[in-house]
Amino acid sequence: MGLFADCEQWEREVRSQKQEVRRRESETGIPSSEARPQRPPRKLSYLESREFEQIEGKIVEAEQKLHDAQTEMQNPEGSSDRAIMQARYEAVLAAQAEVDQLYTRWAELESKIAG
Numbered sequence: 001m002g003l004f005a006d007c008e009q010w011e012r013e014v015r016s017q018k019q020e021v022r023r024r025e026s027e028t029g030i031p032s033s034e035a036r037p038q039r040p041p042r043k044l045s046y047l048e049s050r051e052f053e054q055i056e057g058k059i060v061e062a063e064q065k066l067h068d069a070q071t072e073m074q075n076p077e078g079s080s081d082r083a084i085m086q087a088r089y090e091a092v093l094a095a096q097a098e099v100d101q102l103y104t105r106w107a108e109l110e111s112k113i114a115g
Contacts, residue, residue, distance in 0.1 A: 003100060006063060007056070010103055044112055052109045059102045066095035 004010040044052060069091040078084035 003096075004103060007059065014107075044109065048109060048112070051105075052113075055102060055106050055109065059099065059106065062095065062099045062102055066092070066099050069095045 004013065069088070073085075073088045073092050075088075
């Protein structure tokens, strides 16, 4: 996957990937479930299920931190100070990395649920 601005954009990407799989299945006539060996469905562990329940809230918080960091980056006060701008830039990068990590983990947990 890639970088996403919000949950809605990520969900659109997931839907488009599912549509692509269905299109390939209709072209080949072989359902993707038959193309891959069947595995028994995996359940989430207790800790993973708790993490899955809380991850949306964490994503919202992380996206808010990213938005705040981006807003601060655009603040004209201190924009001529290299150290301040460097710190703001690093805050934006750290916030973006956190958002990306959370979306990646969310996708991993959902793929476990889906089997």
